[in-house]
Amino acid sequence: MPKVGMQPIRRRQLIDATIRTIEAHGFADTTISRISQAAGLSSGIIGHYFGGKNALLEATMRSVLTDLQREMALRLRQAQDPVSRIEAILGANFATEQSTPAICAAWLSFYAQVPHSRQLRRLHRVYVRRLRSNLQHAFTQLLPRAAAEQAAEGMSAMIDGIWVRAALARRSPDNAGAHALADDYLRMLLEHRHADRAPSKNGRPARIY
Amino acid sequence: MPKVGMQPIRRRQLIDATIRTIEAHGFADTTISRISQAAGLSSGIIGHYFGGKNALLEATMRSVLTDLQREMALRLRQAQDPVSRIEAILGANFATEQSTPAICAAWLSFYAQVPHSRQLRRLHRVYVRRLRSNLQHAFTQLLPRAAAEQAAEGMSAMIDGIWVRAALARRSPDNAGAHALADDYLRMLLEHRHADRAPSKNGRPARIY
Amino acid sequence: MPKVGMQPIRRRQLIDATIRTIEAHGFADTTISRISQAAGLSSGIIGHYFGGKNALLEATMRSVLTDLQREMALRLRQAQDPVSRIEAILGANFATEQSTPAICAAWLSFYAQVPHSRQLRRLHRVYVRRLRSNLQHAFTQLLPRAAAEQAAEGMSAMIDGIWVRAALARRSPDNAGAHALADDYLRMLLEHRHADRAPSKNGRPARIY
């Protein structure tokens, strides 16, 4: 009987190698040969376990997103009030062991590829929707509906922006300065809740998804 | 008799075709053949005018950035006060004829490629620095130094986030909803200038460049 | 301006090289690399002129069949009576400049591949039908209908059998002995026309196509 139980181990090895390779060479120059070399395995192994390069790339992004969403769910479960729920979301996005520079770089590469792959688009859409849903739910308990929706959109954009800059700087978003941007933004959004503020003249923000 | 003065015309044709091709197929699937076909020219022409594919890609991003910075400079020159200077920067980033969905998509592809190309890194660094410099200069006239720096960082991140989301949505950032996010963010940043607020406990934001 | 008018030359070169390669190595071991080497060209050229290996293989069989049918049509036009029409068909199948050992070998390889390729099946079907139609038309003027159909089937089988044996022997079917088999068979079929012969107890032969 051949070695059994290798499948999950190999798949994880290859996904990790894919992230490292994308970080090192960029999406366009990520080849089967480089990935398998980074994993210390043969080139044929990718066909063996994933069927092909595209399936491995998709599995890699799925893995990143799954980790992120698991983290988000975990932290949300431990949060008691709306504000800490939002902070839990920020924490999950910035301050987990998955928020390494390598993962940020891979993330950005995937973002650029999202419009050209049905599979990636699906994965991304799920993430975006879940993020907005969680943010809106929390903000709605803190702000009027229109302001809550705007706040959710704004915070989503801020999270994306911070990720992008982390990717470009080859740093984790989990550093005082970057994380502080989101925290300050959150504080400002909330301090306005009592402000005698007319609703944005632009009305509700347009949803991207 | 050979046509003369074709160089600038051809270069522009090819750069435009490159942007359209990146939008249509993504960076990784942008080939010489597709670009030249999009331009209605032969494949050899790219070597003729740019020397090679990479040089064309670099010229394309340089063109996008140059347009953006020219627009920014133009609008800044017409702005009289710090607030309208910031709004000029936002306008240049969101609301010019260069902010088409196609250019956004190309932009995002370039972003993902920036860490893997010395040329792109240089171009990007110049843009980032100029953007931050302009923002800080304006904010410094409105906020204490630390807050001004934080605001400049935050606004940069917000701009990037909005671009990313516009690229993913195949839309222009120049639409009420998205632009409104940046405007609201700006308003909040400024309204805090009188707030009895302690400086962020995190200190100055870390600079990416 | 690049060299023009190369297309038909290159296509012919590559088709000839394909026939030689199939003869030398067999269908299963006929590779792009071997074909292009036999043609004295680079491997990329096949994609350039045919789009891919399969299209080249199809074009090769089409070329062989086209030559054969052109030859058949030419000889039939010059034949005055039914018997010489049948002999013209045999001559076209056995005694043309296209009936080289190499082409016979390629032919046999294609035959074995016919059931697994829609394109080859179509080409083969056309050849079989035209052959039978020509044979039947001639035999019908010499024999009762049922006998004529049987004769056409029998002669088709004999032609195939002779081709197969020529292919296996690496010889042309155009040699005294092999061709004589078909001639004798034809003579026997015709001498029976006056024989007081009961129709075959098996009735009409089953058509393969």
Add this chain to the structure above:
Amino acid sequence: MPKVGMQPIRRRQLIDATIRTIEAHGFADTTISRISQAAGLSSGIIGHYFGGKNALLEATMRSVLTDLQREMALRLRQAQDPVSRIEAILGANFATEQSTPAICAAWLSFYAQVPHSRQLRRLHRVYVRRLRSNLQHAFTQLLPRAAAEQAAEGMSAMIDGIWVRAALARRSPDNAGAHALADDYLRMLLEHRHADRAPSKNGRPARIY
């Protein structure tokens, strides 16, 4: 405890699976993986029992030929006179349980491969020689020597032709129409024995082997 005596069972399973696979996919697309899957066994088993793919292919053709020759020997032993001996040969070639469409298809694939494999060439040569020897022996008792040799060649070609057409039509050669062709041919050959016929002007047929 290890099962014993599996060898003949496994070898038979794999040979049958090989024939089915060649029929289904053609020789060029017959892979280890497809064969073992058709046999319901693992891919490693082929190396285990045959040493490699080529040895299995050779064993498969040997099996087909052995069955055919066993059948021929059996039927010949029961035939009392020359004519029934020839009919026994035809029966063995067309009307046994081995003459399935699948075996015909495999047969044709092997034919195309014969010139490129020393092993297959040897196997085929033995078959051809035995067939001709048996035919000649019988015809010689019925016809003058030259005519007998010609008849043996002609009947061999007819048998091959019928097999080829059966293979292409995915049918057994054992059907009224196809078999009738050979029977009629035989009858004609024999009826000429009394004809006042000069020997073929072409002299003796050339032997392929």
Add this chain to the structure above:
DNA sequence: CATGAATGAGAGTTCATTCAT
């Protein structure tokens, strides 16, 4: 006895580049 994990050579294909015209 039998498996299927793992390998790596080699297949077909794509593509940036070169260059004669």
Add this chain to the structure above:
DNA sequence: GATGAATGAACTCTCATTCAT
């Protein structure tokens, strides 16, 4: 100034083989 024919390197994928279990 412009073409596209031609190249060959590099890619992805397939597959026969090997071998630990």
